[in-house]
Amino acid sequence: MLTGMNRKLFWLVLILALIGSWLPYFNILNGLVWVGPLSLPLAWVFTCNIVLTLCAIAMYPLYFKPLSERIDAFERKEGGHE
Numbered sequence: 001m002l003t004g005m006n007r008k009l010f011w012l013v014l015i016l017a018l019i020g021s022w023l024p025y026f027n028i029l030n031g032l033v034w035v036g037p038l039s040l041p042l043a044w045v046f047t048c049n050i051v052l053t054l055c056a057i058a059m060y061p062l063y064f065k066p067l068s069e070r071i072d073a074f075e076r077k078e079g080g081h082e
Helices: 004-026 040-078
Strands: none
């Protein structure tokens, strides 16, 4: 599990990648420069989307799995809902 500082770093990376994926819409990093077969804005957005996808995959065991376990424990304690 991530500690408090690592969780802050995780959220910082997520927010920066989210902001970075919107930069070409505001005419930042929007020059006609080629990075391999891709233009700079497309390569930048692809890179940010890869980081966001990895963050979404990492978010499941950090937040949603513990929440599900707490809900299951609460339902077992209360006898379920009927």
